[in-house]
Amino acid sequence: MKNETITFIGAGNMTAALIGGMLAEGLSAKQIWATDIDQNKLDALAAHSGINVTTESDKAIAVAEVVVLSVKPQVMQSVCETIADAVKVKSPLMVSIAAGIQTTTLNQWLGASLPIIRAMPNTPALIRAGATGLYANAFVTEHHKGLAENILRAVGIVLWLQEEKQMDYVTALSGSxxxxxxxxxxxxxxxxxxxxxxxxxxxxxxxxxxxxxxxxxxxxxxxxxxxxxxxxxxxxxxxxxxxxxxxxxxxxxxxxxxxxxxxxxxxxxxxxxxx
Ligand SMILES: NC(=O)c1ccc[n+]([C@@H]2O[C@H](COP(=O)([O-])OP(=O)(O)OC[C@H]3O[C@@H](n4cnc5c(N)ncnc54)[C@H](OP(=O)(O)O)[C@@H]3O)[C@@H](O)[C@H]2O)c1
Structure with a gap:
C-alpha cells in the first residue's frame, strides 16, 4: 500500500481492528479515513489511532481509492444507497466484510458495476490472529487484489476463493x-x-x-x-x-x-x- 487512501464506512469493532493492524504494519494514519453515524465513536477512534474521521461519508469517499463497507448486513442496503452517488464519481475498489451479501446485490444497491472484493474475516482478527476468505468479482484487477490483501493481512492470514458460493463455506468453517x-x-x-x-x-x-x-x-x-x-x-x-x-x-x-x-x-x- 503506497499512497492509496482507504475509507471505512462504519467505525465499529472490525474497523478498529483492521485500522490497528494496518497502522502496526506501518501504514500512515493520514491515508486512512473512517465515517460513521456516531460522532462519539469517530472521536474515540481518531483519538486512539490518529486517522481522519468525518460523519460526512461523501467527503471520505471523495478521497478514497478503497472503500471498506464495515457495517452490519441489516443496514448495508441503506448505506449503499446513501453512498451510491459518491462512489459513482470516484469508482473506488469496494471491499465488503459483511456476511452473506453478494457482489451482484451490492452493485445493484450501489447502482453501478464496481470492482468489489468480499472478505469474510473472523473474530480473532481483533487480536491480529484472524483467518479471512476473499472473493473478487469480475471488475477486480490484480492491483485491487493486492490492496485488499494488504488490509486484511494486517489482521491475520488471507486465502482467495475462486467461486462466490465458497464464501458460505468459509463462513461455516472459519467465520463461525x-x-x-x-x-x-x-x-x-x-x-x-x-x-x-x-x-x-x-x-x-x-x-x-x-x-x-x-x-x-x-x-x-x-x-x-x-x-x-x-x-x-x-x-x-x-x-x-x-x-x-x-x-x-x-x-x-x-x-x-x-x-x-x-x-x-x-x-x-x-x-x-x-x-
Ligand atoms: N466482528 C467480527 O468478528 C466480524 C467477523 C466477520 C465479519 N464481520 C462483519 O463486519 C461488519 C462490521 O462488524 P462489526 O463487528 O465491526 O460491527 P459494529 O461494531 O456494529 O460496527 C458497525 C458500525 O457501523 C455503524 N453504522 C450503522 N449504520 C451506519 C451508517 N448508515 N453509516 C455509517 N455507519 C453506520 C454502527 O453504528 P451503531 O452501532 O450506532 O449502529 C457501528 O458503529 C459486519 O457486517 C459484520 O457482519 C464482523
Missing part, C-alpha cells in the same frame, strides 16, 4: 469456527473439573493445550493425522480417549455442524438479496 472451538474448550474445561481439577487449572490447561496444538500444527510439516498419531501410543491414555471420540462419531458431528452453518449462510444471503 471460533465458536466451535470455544464450545469444545468449554466441554474440555468442564470434563477436567469433573475429574477433580479446580476451575482455574482446568481452564488454563484447556486454553494452553488448544493454543499449543494449533501452533504445533501450523509450524509442523506433518499433517493433522500424523501429529495425532505421534501423541497416541498403543495401549496408552490418548488412545483410550480418542476411542470415545470415534465411538461418538466426531467426524459426523463436524460434518453436520458445518452443513447446518453453511445452509444458514445461504439462507441469509438469499434473504439479503431479496430485500
Amino acid at each position: 469456527g471460533p465458536a466451535y472451538f470455544f464450545r469444545i474448550m468449554e466441554a474440555m474445561e468442564q470434563a477436567g473439573e469433573s475429574l477433580g481439577l479446580s476451575h482455574e487449572v482446568a481452564r488454563l490447561l484447556t486454553l494452553q493445550t488448544a493454543l499449543g496444538a494449533a501452533k504445533l500444527a501450523m509450524e509442523s510439516s506433518n499433517d493433522l493425522k500424523t501429529l495425532r498419531e505421534k501423541v497416541t501410543s498403543p495401549g496408552g491414555t490418548t488412545e483410550q480417549g480418542l476411542q470415545q471420540m470415534d465411538e461418538h462419531d466426531i467426524d459426523e458431528l463436524f460434518k453436520a455442524t458445518l452443513e447446518a452453518a453453511n445452509k444458514r449462510s445461504q439462507e441469509l444471503a438469499k434473504q439479503f438479496g431479496e430485500s
Whole structure:
C-alpha cells in the first residue's frame, strides 16, 4: 500500500481492528479515513489511532481509492444507497466484510458495476490472529487484489476463493469456527473439573493445550493425522480417549455442524438479496 487512501464506512469493532493492524504494519494514519453515524465513536477512534474521521461519508469517499463497507448486513442496503452517488464519481475498489451479501446485490444497491472484493474475516482478527476468505468479482484487477490483501493481512492470514458460493463455506468453517472451538474448550474445561481439577487449572490447561496444538500444527510439516498419531501410543491414555471420540462419531458431528452453518449462510444471503 503506497499512497492509496482507504475509507471505512462504519467505525465499529472490525474497523478498529483492521485500522490497528494496518497502522502496526506501518501504514500512515493520514491515508486512512473512517465515517460513521456516531460522532462519539469517530472521536474515540481518531483519538486512539490518529486517522481522519468525518460523519460526512461523501467527503471520505471523495478521497478514497478503497472503500471498506464495515457495517452490519441489516443496514448495508441503506448505506449503499446513501453512498451510491459518491462512489459513482470516484469508482473506488469496494471491499465488503459483511456476511452473506453478494457482489451482484451490492452493485445493484450501489447502482453501478464496481470492482468489489468480499472478505469474510473472523473474530480473532481483533487480536491480529484472524483467518479471512476473499472473493473478487469480475471488475477486480490484480492491483485491487493486492490492496485488499494488504488490509486484511494486517489482521491475520488471507486465502482467495475462486467461486462466490465458497464464501458460505468459509463462513461455516472459519467465520463461525471460533465458536466451535470455544464450545469444545468449554466441554474440555468442564470434563477436567469433573475429574477433580479446580476451575482455574482446568481452564488454563484447556486454553494452553488448544493454543499449543494449533501452533504445533501450523509450524509442523506433518499433517493433522500424523501429529495425532505421534501423541497416541498403543495401549496408552490418548488412545483410550480418542476411542470415545470415534465411538461418538466426531467426524459426523463436524460434518453436520458445518452443513447446518453453511445452509444458514445461504439462507441469509438469499434473504439479503431479496430485500
Ligand atoms: N466482528 C467480527 O468478528 C466480524 C467477523 C466477520 C465479519 N464481520 C462483519 O463486519 C461488519 C462490521 O462488524 P462489526 O463487528 O465491526 O460491527 P459494529 O461494531 O456494529 O460496527 C458497525 C458500525 O457501523 C455503524 N453504522 C450503522 N449504520 C451506519 C451508517 N448508515 N453509516 C455509517 N455507519 C453506520 C454502527 O453504528 P451503531 O452501532 O450506532 O449502529 C457501528 O458503529 C459486519 O457486517 C459484520 O457482519 C464482523
